[in-house]
Amino acid sequence: MAEALAELVAPGFKFAPAGNSATISRCKGAPSMSTKPQLPERSSRVTGGPTPLDGLLVVDFTRVVAGPACTQTLADFGARVIKIENPDGGDDTRAYEHAETGGESAAYLSLNRNKRGIALDLAVPEAREIALDLIRKADVVVENFSSGVMKKFGLDYEAVAPLNPRLVYCSISAYGRTGPFASRPGFDPITQAESGFMSLNGFADGPPVRTGPPIVDIATGMTACNAILLALLARDRLGRGQHVEVALFDIAMAMTSFYGMAYLINGENPGRFGNSPSGSPTVGVYEASDGPLYMACANDRLYRRLVVEVLNRPDLITDPQFATRKARSENKELLRAAIAEVFASDTLESWMAKMKLANIPVGYLRTVEEGFNAPEARDRHRLSRIPHPTADWVPNIETPITMSLTGAIDPVAAPLLGEHTENVLRDTLGYDQRRIAELTQRGVFGSGKPSV
Numbered sequence: 001m002a003e004a005l006a007e008l009v010a011p012g013f014k015f016a017p018a019g020n021s022a023t024i025s026r027c028k029g030a031p032s033m034s035t036k037p038q039l040p041e042r043s044s045r046v047t048g049g050p051t052p053l054d055g056l057l058v059v060d061f062t063r064v065v066a067g068p069a070c071t072q073t074l075a076d077f078g079a080r081v082i083k084i085e086n087p088d089g090g091d092d093t094r095a096y097e098h099a100e101t102g103g104e105s106a107a108y109l110s111l112n113r114n115k116r117g118i119a120l121d122l123a124v125p126e127a128r129e130i131a132l133d134l135i136r137k138a139d140v141v142v143e144n145f146s147s148g149v150m151k152k153f154g155l156d157y158e159a160v161a162p163l164n165p166r167l168v169y170c171s172i173s174a175y176g177r178t179g180p181f182a183s184r185p186g187f188d189p190i191t192q193a194e195s196g197f198m199s200l201n202g203f204a205d206g207p208p209v210r211t212g213p214p215i216v217d218i219a220t221g222m223t224a225c226n227a228i229l230l231a232l233l234a235r236d237r238l239g240r241g242q243h244v245e246v247a248l249f250d251i252a253m254a255m256t257s258f259y260g261m262a263y264l265i266n267g268e269n270p271g272r273f274g275n276s277p278s279g280s281p282t283v284g285v286y287e288a289s290d291g292p293l294y295m296a297c298a299n300d301r302l303y304r305r306l307v308v309e310v311l312n313r314p315d316l317i318t319d320p321q322f323a324t325r326k327a328r329s330e331n332k333e334l335l336r337a338a339i340a341e342v343f344a345s346d347t348l349e350s351w352m353a354k355m356k357l358a359n360i361p362v363g364y365l366r367t368v369e370e371g372f373n374a375p376e377a378r379d380r381h382r383l384s385r386i387p388h389p390t391a392d393w394v395p396n397i398e399t400p401i402t403m404s405l406t407g408a409i410d411p412v413a414a415p416l417l418g419e420h421t422e423n424v425l426r427d428t429l430g431y432d433q434r435r436i437a438e439l440t441q442r443g444v445f446g447s448g449k450p451s452v
Contacts, residue, residue, distance in 0.1 A: 037373050039395055042384035044410050051078025052406040056232075057428075058140040059131070060084065060115065061155075063091040065188070065214050066248065067144035067172050068111035069221025074140070074228070075114035076399045076408045082134060082424055083112060083415065087119035087446025090417040102391025109394050109414050117415030118424050119445050122153050127444040133429050135160050135167065140228055144172035147183045157243040167241040168231040172224050176247045186248060188214040195252035200259055203274040220251045281328060281336040282306065285365060288348040292365040295355070300325060302360060309358040310351070311342045388413040421445055 056079040060071045068083075068091070075081040085091055096107035120127040135141055135155070143150050150156040150171075157169040171177050174186025189210045192198040197216070202209035227244040235241050253260065259270040275294070276284035282297035297306045307316040316322050316338060321331045328335055343351060348364075355362040366374060377383060381398065388394040399408045425431040431439075439445065 037383070039383055039385040042386055042396065042411065045407055050406050051409055052403070053077045053079040056080065056140065057134075057138045058082070058142065059134045059138045061141070061143040061145065061150070062172065063144070064093055065107075065111060065217035066220040066224065066246075067142055068093070069218055070170070070172065070224040070228070071115065071142050072111055072113055073222070073225045073399070073401070076411070077401070077403075077406070078409055079140075081115040082420075082428070083115040083117045084120050084122075084131065084134075085117060085417060087121055087418060090117075090119070094417065101394055102388050104388075104391070104394070104414065104416070110397065112414035113396070114409060114412050115415055116420040116424055117418060118421040119418030120421075121444060121446055122155075124442060124444050126439055126442050128153055128155065130425070130429070130439070130444065131155055132160070132163065134424075136163050137428065138164065138167060139232070140168045140170065142170045142172070142224070142228070146185060147173065147177060161241070161243075165240050166235060168228055168235060169241065169243045170224055170228050170231075171243065171245045172220060172247075173245070174248045176250070177245055181249075188217040188248060191216050191248040191252040195249055195256065196260070197252045197256055200256065200270060200272060202272045204272050206272070208272065216248050216252045216255070219255060220246055220248050223251055278329075281332040281339065286340055286343045288343055288351050289346060291348040293343075293348060293351060294363050294365050296361040298361075303328075305358045306355075306360055310354045310360060311339065313338070313342060384411075386411050386413050389416060389419075418445060 053074060056074070058071060058074050058079045058081040060067070060081050060083045062068050062071060062083075063085070071081050071083070083091075089095065091108055091112070093107040093111060094105055096105040099106040101109075120130055122128055122131065131153070132155070141160070143155075151159070157171070161167060161169070173182070174191060175181035175184050189198075192201075192210050192215075193208070198208040198210055200208075201211060224244075224246040227246055231242050231244050262268070263270055274284070280298065282303055283295065285292050285294050287293075295306075297303055304317055307313045316335065320327065322328050322335055352362060352364070364370070364374075371377065372383060384396045384398065385393040386396045394413050396411050396413075398411075401408065422436055425436055425439075426433075
């Protein structure tokens with residue numbers, strides 16, 4: 001098993017068997033810098049298999065993170081998503097600096113799979129007419145421009161709803177499209193800060209910390225996708241579409257979850273607790289003699305198994321200081337020190353084997369590199385590579401949704417800027433070559449020719 005997995009790992013790494021799991025250790029003489037993993041080519045889905053959103057046409061005016069995350073899910077499951085970009089640079093994420101391949105950034109590639117891309121300069125009247133032609137045919141429009149931009153172009157919901165009464169129109173913004181904050185710009189970390197969400201992240205003796213990945217943006221995209229699907233279900237019953245809105249601030253506040261609810265009940269402002277919710281001594285990071293692990297031993301039954309079967313410290317259940325959950329909470333620093341001392345006495349793999357045998361929830365504390373090369377990722381086929389017109393191939397992180405009957409489509413890499421402009425105009429709108437040439441002359445597609 002380890003040898004088979006090793007073939008999929010980048011040079012300089014090897015898999016070290018660990019019971020039902022594995023860790024990656026650096027080979028002697030391997031370079032100190034990280035090396036990207038080798039990725040398998042993706043197997044195709046069943047030919048002709050149905051998808052949930054077959055025949056759905058989505059006109060996508062979104063860019064950056066929340067909007068593209070929403071429309072990518074729709075595209076993954078069969079919707080025909082047409083992404084409209086400004087020909088002058090396109091989506092801002094194309095220029096993000098995390099990494100790039102084939103002239104496209106990691107951020108852009110990660111958020112725009114399975115879409116068809118067209119370039120329109122909406123400052124040109126004929127470009128707005130093309131947008132309206134697409135909206136007339138669309139089932140869904142998604143936009144996340146700053147407040148007033150779609151109205152300026154005559155593409156806001158009030159302007160287009162009479163043209164297509166069955167249209168589901170989704171607006172994504174920082175603070176909503178109405179009210180005193182509608183015109184205020186905002187981004188993921190700003191709404192994390194202002195909602196109270198950020199105040200829950202970090203350690204008690206340190207400052208609030210934003211999440212690494214843009215979690216509010218991603219959750220907003222997921223929620224917007226849900227809202228669109230709900231509106232489509234309602235359309236089947238009511239016979240008409242509607243305007244749906246999702247705001248980053250609202251999502252950030254909702255994501256305070258039971259901590260926010262606890263504040264509303266008891267009036268006590270929740271604080272930060274690092275890796276241990278509510279300061280629990282049996283949830284969080286512990287150090288074995290040669291590496292860290294994360295344990296989530298959150299109830300009395302698991303605690304008894306931990307201290308008796310794994311740590312061989314029955315006194316940690318018979319001692320009145322630790323006999324009950326309340327007592328353990330009152331003496332959490334003392335208990336954490338006792339547990340930490342035991343963990344430090346043996347190796348990571350030894351503890352992992354013992355805890356898995358006792359069915360204690362535990363995991364390796366991995367880097368991204370280690371997580372992406374881990375057997376869980378490989379066995380679940382989370383990673384692959386797919387063709388790309390300028391990079392030969394690009395990495396692909398599979399959609400996390402699995403459906404037994406109506407699965408995701410085979411992934412297609414995010415489009416080049418304007419890659420499908422002529423194709424969409426010809427095949428979706430029925431424009432002939434003469435009309436496309438005239439529009440090109442008028443600068444509708446920017447300074448270059450529309451792509452085929």
